[in-house]
Amino acid sequence: MDEANTVDDAVPVEWRQVPPDGVSPPVVQEHPYLELKLEHPGLEPTETGDRFFPDAVPYELDGTSRVFYWRPAVASSTAEPRDWELACGTTHELVGFDSLPAEGPPLVTEGASGTTVVVDGTIGGDVTTSHVGAYVPPAVSIERHVESAVELMVDGTRHDLSPGQRRRIRLGEQRVEPVGTDGRPKTIAPELVVRFPGRRELHHPAPGATYRLFPAFGLDLEALPNPLSVPTTTGELDDLALAAALGVDLSRRPYPERALWQAFAYTAFDPHADATPELTQLATGQIVLETGE
Template identity: 60%
Template sequence: MDEATPAEGDRATVEWRRVSLDGVPSPVVRRVPHLELKLEHPDLKPTGRANRFFPDAVPYELDGRSRVFYWRPALSASGPLDDWAVACATTHSLAAFDSLPAGVPPLVSPDGDATMVVVDGAVGGDATTARVRSYDPPELRVDAVAESVVELTVAGEVREVPAGERRRFGLAEQRVEPAGDDGETTVAPELVVRYPGRRELYHPEPGTDSRVFPSFGLDLDDLSNPLPVPTAAGELDDAALATAVGVDLSERPYPERALWQAFAYTAFDPHADAAPTLGQLPEGLMVLRDGAFDEQ
């Protein structure tokens, strides 16, 4: 790209744009009960994989507070933007409910004439998948959420999961037709529910293609522009970049290293097609977008 010169030794030069504070999309920051759901089908043979080079959601503790960072957009467009009673994370997306009871967001997805189901997966992360026909999704509902427990209706039965715990509920067997194979097979879906309790949730402003990151102790005022980006074998070296800009990853919570990698590659990849635009909010959060923000 025009903004990156060929590597000189072990560095490439990357230009970036700084946006004024009033032009930075405002990320969602909510302290709400955070529920995690996934519907797995361990009886099936995986035929596909949903890979994420970096996880969508990164949970960790900072200064005694439980937080979860959704650094790129994951929020369902149909949810509320202001009043959240609970946030519900799945292998597919993040949903917000403003009142309960409420039906859970989709845990399977249509795929042509078949249904894509998760064989084994992680909330906000990677998953192995399979395509089946004649699949009947279970009826699921979140009934109530308290500080100490979440209550759900699972296929007509009331289930409780205490805060800080995970439960796996076996569901009724059903006959399905694996796509691409002749005949039927029996599957017994398993609903996995984890209730970490109340968390401080971060998410990019809905309706934008922005990204949001913690500060990592970095002040954009101290970041040179253009930025000499360390490389190894022609690719960005994220650990060396942290050292070069004064970010001590050893002093940060370990899960923030995944966020730093996502930030480094999203913002300063020397092979990117456009210069990134960066803004920093007064509390330190960094907001990033490939290309310029739309000025209001």
């Protein structure tokens, strides 16, 4: 085996610092935050939508409960964030509602040859899916929100949730036709999983922007070497060693924020990437990464 692939090494990675003038400000707003996912545990998954890092990372920092979306996830049809009355995270996207009552967000994907449904999934994270025909999605609406509760209607039945509550609602059975398998009809009972964390400070790239958004991690881009010497182990970036080299003490940061650090390290400084990353530090300390996508 090649020794260069088995011992620690360091690879110089060039990056470009961009002034913040041309960066659309990210969303940093507090809203009532609801989570909805529609699962179909009776189906065999036919596809896996693995995400190496979750899009949505919930955690608490300095007494504030936040949900950090580092990749763009806001639905294109959603209202302006400043007008949101309630925000809703799903396995598909982040949707903001500027008035209630309102029809719930899409929880399945309709196509010409059938419907793609979630077998098992997490909000803004990994999902397994199945493709079926003759599927009838449930009627879900968000009726109203007050400080003490959110009210939903699911297939004509009312459900109230207080902050911190989670509920799994078993829906009526229906027969569907799996696509791409033996085609035999199958009886399933979808389950709507509802969670209402309460008010959360949402962090998200500006709607319509393509950049990635990250916390400051205590970094000062002005002091960051260029090129940056990126430590590797067996030829791959070592995110823990990179944090140590840059003086980022992950042990003093909320544990879930480590997922954001990994996403930042690999997205910005992967030694195998072809593009030169463009980094901007905003007045808030947040870091914007333009990937060129």
